Amino acid sequence: MTPDVIAAAEARIRPFLRRTPLLESPQLNALAGRRVLVKAECLQHTGSFKYRGAKSAVTAIAAEGGCSGIIAYSSGNHAQGVARAAQEAGLPAVIVMPSDAPRAKVEGTRAYGAEVVLYDRWKESREEIGAHLAATRDLRLVRPYDEPEVIAGQGTCGLELAEQARAAGVTTGQVLVCCGGGGLTSGIALALEQQAPGLCVRPVEPEAFDDVTRSLAAGKILGNAPGGTSICDAIVTPQPGDLTFPILHRLCGPGLTVSDAEALTAMAVALRHLKIVVEPGGAVALAAALHRSDALGSDPVIAVATGGNADPDILAHAVAAIP
């Protein structure tokens, strides 16, 4: 993966992307004890950054031609990104989703015209279901993170962020990124390596899914112990990707973890002070900015609010947590 790949994706998909704002609030700064800027990717099309990578991958596939449609598996944000990108390209999309995915995400995916295939994530393998459907129906698989064009598309978020941070007077500091398989984290890290070398990327995970944090510390890919749970459905992936991990290892600082309660508090702060809806998995970076101050040095911090597709019940809990 080279910066050229991100630039090529950027040139191809820029007209379709929303340039999401970098928000700041004096009240939030006071709470965090430092400047905290929040990249509001929850305002991206489909409600998360995933549209960037999906648009990059699907436009590359459409340009090549030679398949009957797209297939993806996802707990819901990659699903919606791929569904919308496929719809825009005039390609049918089949999305394999866990039957306990948030309702808002299943409905959103169907709203973008995709066929949703539900599976039991405790008993069935989404990879097997996906491979079978891909083979029998001539569909091209777009993996959620371990796919060069997806990483390149997520990197466009880093290009914007570098520019916006500079405009806000921030050239050194930490960029906290909510991290599942590492597609966005590695894409942003690659973009910043070239465009804003004073900004250091730090992956942030839920406590029970700290595979990236432990893998970075060990210098090799480690998985999560089975049986962990978290409200952060978007980022409860089993282990870092084979493509993403070497990038994370080369470019990122140590990982950080937060509790579900801290993610919920960050959702409340985002509602109250930034006027944005962030889902639990999209709030862990802001949660780290609020609750892991000791690990962040003295510079300003940029937190990427990666998605906003929260179900009403979890949103109600976040509203109840507004101080």
Place this chain on the structure above:
Amino acid sequence: MTPDVIAAAEARIRPFLRRTPLLESPQLNALAGRRVLVKAECLQHTGSFKYRGAKSAVTAIAAEGGCSGIIAYSSGNHAQGVARAAQEAGLPAVIVMPSDAPRAKVEGTRAYGAEVVLYDRWKESREEIGAHLAATRDLRLVRPYDEPEVIAGQGTCGLELAEQARAAGVTTGQVLVCCGGGGLTSGIALALEQQAPGLCVRPVEPEAFDDVTRSLAAGKILGNAPGGTSICDAIVTPQPGDLTFPILHRLCGPGLTVSDAEALTAMAVALRHLKIVVEPGGAVALAAALHRSDALGSDPVIAVATGGNADPDILAHAVAAIP
């Protein structure tokens, strides 16, 4: 009021403003049965468009010099806008607020360093309290809407909107604006008259505070009957302003009204599909886009979501209204 005044305000305050995004969602379009673009002024500094007018007025006063500080009266959004603009200018600010203003707005105003003077809006006159304080403490009054520099500042929202609508391919249609005293509505109407003449401004009000709608129909300023109530605290003004009404009368289409329940539904739709927090008074324009389709012709509609400073209890009601 000429377009030059808006251009001058724009030149002075542009570097301090947030360029708020014009959001769109296929799901929202499907609900409304047409394209609905939402100008997310809830993401403006201080959580509402009011910062634009306040920044315009306060920078003009600061450039003149010769006063010891700023005074304003407001239910809360103008309060926060003036407080922040005064703080940035290094001027003390005194804000007269009703004792039943939303807690988030009182706290926000204090957080921007202003002295808050509470009054009983059923028994006392904010104008009298303000005039007394202004005289005894050498403070300059910044009225919430009937003030040329405030109207000019709000007009900068119209300049952005004209550009963003054009980029989104919308050159004819209706622009729905949540309307209290008419400062934002007249400012946007003036800006669009020059920059986007195919876009027609329509003021939107709560049913019990339909003074602008009735005044436009009658061709003269009419007040609201006493005793009306609404959850839309930001726009429950008594009557159109002496400066704003002639502009509204010359440039705007007929007014529209919505119920409190419709405003609450619009808040729910904004949370669900746009991932933004809109307060009741900031949601009436979107509510009209959803519930007054018959009155809006067949073109796309742009709704200005004017503010997002909602108290947690009303936000909880909105979350409960998410379908």
